[in-house]
Amino acid sequence: GAGVSQSPRYKVAKRGQDVALRCDPISGHVSLFWYQQALGQGPEFLTYFQNEAQLDKSGLPSDRFFAERPEGSVSTLKIQRTQQEDSAVYLCASSLSVEAQYFGPGTRLLVL
Amino acid sequence: DAKTTQPTSMDCAEGRAANLPCNHSTISGNEYVYWYRQIHSQGPQYIIHGLKNNETNEMASLIITEDRKSSTLILPHATLRDTAVYYCIVRPGGGSNYKLTFGKGTLLTVNP
Numbered sequence: 001g002a003g004v005s006q007s008p009r010y011k012v013a014k015r016g017q018d019v020a021l022r023c024d025p026i027s028g029h030v031s032l033f034w035y036q037q038a039l040g041q042g043p044e045f046l047t048y049f050q051n052e053a054q055l056d057k058s059g060l061p062s063d064r065f066f067a068e069r070p071e072g073s074v075s076t077l078k079i080q081r082t083q084q085e086d087s088a089v090y091l092c093a094s095s096l097s098v099e100a101q102y103f104g105p106g107t108r109l110l111v112l
Numbered sequence: 113d114a115k116t117t118q119p120t121s122m123d124c125a126e127g128r129a130a131n132l133p134c135n136h137s138t139i140s141g142n143e144y145v146y147w148y149r150q151i152h153s154q155g156p157q158y159i160i161h162g163l164k165n166n167e168t169n170e171m172a173s174l175i176i177t178e179d180r181k182s183s184t185l186i187l188p189h190a191t192l193r194d195t196a197v198y199y200c201i202v203r204p205g206g207g208s209n210y211k212l213t214f215g216k217g218t219l220l221t222v223n224p
Contacts, residue, residue, distance in 0.1 A: 004155070031210060033210070033212075035212075040216075041216065042197075042199060042214030042215055042216055042217055043156065043212070043214050044214070045211050045212065045213070048210055048211070056210070056211070091155050091156070093155070093156075095210075098209050098210065099158075099161065100158035100161075101156075101158065101212060102158070103154075103155030103156045103157065104155050105153075105154055105155050106154075106155050
């Protein structure tokens with residue numbers, strides 16, 4: 001079956017631009033997660049949704065980062081006024097149970 | 113969450129068993145040991161998890177010491193496609209267990 005998909009796969013933005021990253025989770029998965037992965041590092045938790053409710057946004061690095069999942073399925077991570085330090089791979093994961101999270105391929109964001 | 117310590121890198125010959133160690137000496141009684149791996153340019157992939165008993169699935173075996181302070185992930189017959197960064201993660205049980213805290217992992221290189 002289809003896994004988690006993310007789009008775009010690559011995004012180049014000029015400093016100060018707003019970007020929107022999309023995640024399509026596995027159908028029926030209640031939980032959705034966003035992670036940020038800097039070069040050479042492990043992924044770091046950003047935020048967690050259960051259906052449409054954002055239950056934890058403690059990992060969002062600043063108020064320029066905003067995530068939503070209005071209908072409890074597709075999610076969008078928005079970054080306003082991008083900065084060079086936002087350059088990273090943004091990973092989305094979904095899960096049905098607490099045991100395993102299924103990750104998408106990520107969106108590689110480069111801010112120039 | 114308990115901290116984990118893994119070697120930075122390991123090599124393994126194709127067809128041989130790969131044994132990846134992880135120390136988690138501060139693990140508490142309700143914390144599980146999870147393993148994920150990340151192949152280059154892909155999202156992390158769930159491998160296996162356990163609490164205190166040894167576990168085996170189609171991908172790997174997980175051996176947890178009796179005192180639970182360390183564990184070993186075993187890939188019984190490594191292939192070139194197993195080259196990846198392997199992450200050992202300690203994750204609490206209960207309602208707060210949705211978050212995955214990745215370290216830097218072990219880069220396993222399987223050589224022909």
